[in-house]
Amino acid sequence: MNCSRCGTVLEENVNFCPNCGSPPQQQNFQQPYSPYNTIPAPADYLIWSILSLVFCCLPLGIAALIFSIQCKTAFAAGRYEEAIKHSRTAFQCNLIALIAGILVLIIWFALAMIGVVAENSGNF
Numbered sequence: 001m002n003c004s005r006c007g008t009v010l011e012e013n014v015n016f017c018p019n020c021g022s023p024p025q026q027q028n029f030q031q032p033y034s035p036y037n038t039i040p041a042p043a044d045y046l047i048w049s050i051l052s053l054v055f056c057c058l059p060l061g062i063a064a065l066i067f068s069i070q071c072k073t074a075f076a077a078g079r080y081e082e083a084i085k086h087s088r089t090a091f092q093c094n095l096i097a098l099i100a101g102i103l104v105l106i107i108w109f110a111l112a113m114i115g116v117v118a119e120n121s122g123n124f
């Protein structure tokens with residue numbers, strides 16, 4: 001291993017660097033810093049986006065899916081802030097798609113009920 005301060009090659013089990021006198025920091029070699037281990041991946045809502053796309057058939061489903069993929073891509077590239085931003089946008093798109101989907105369902109039921117009532121009143 002090398003000295004963490006000056007880079008001098010150190011022998012095993014030495015307590016300090018013969019060149020600069022700093023203690024060898026072995027823990028740095030045992031636990032290398034990795035953003036993928038320390039930072040949890042933001043939720044990409046990929047499954048929800050696909051469901052929004054399939055069941056709602058709205059442009060929002062496509063938008064949500066794109067933001068989900070961008071979230072994954074940004075995180076894989078180490079752009080954590082960007083990944084969080086895309087994660088939030090994907091969530092918002094999915095939420096709006098879900099509400100819109102429910103509203104469409106309610107309107108569809110309402111129209112069906114009006115149709116049934118109109119049909120029944122037409123019999124009198």
Ligand SMILES: [Zn+2]
Pocket residue numbers: 003004005006007008017018019020021022
């Ligand atoms: Zn040194």
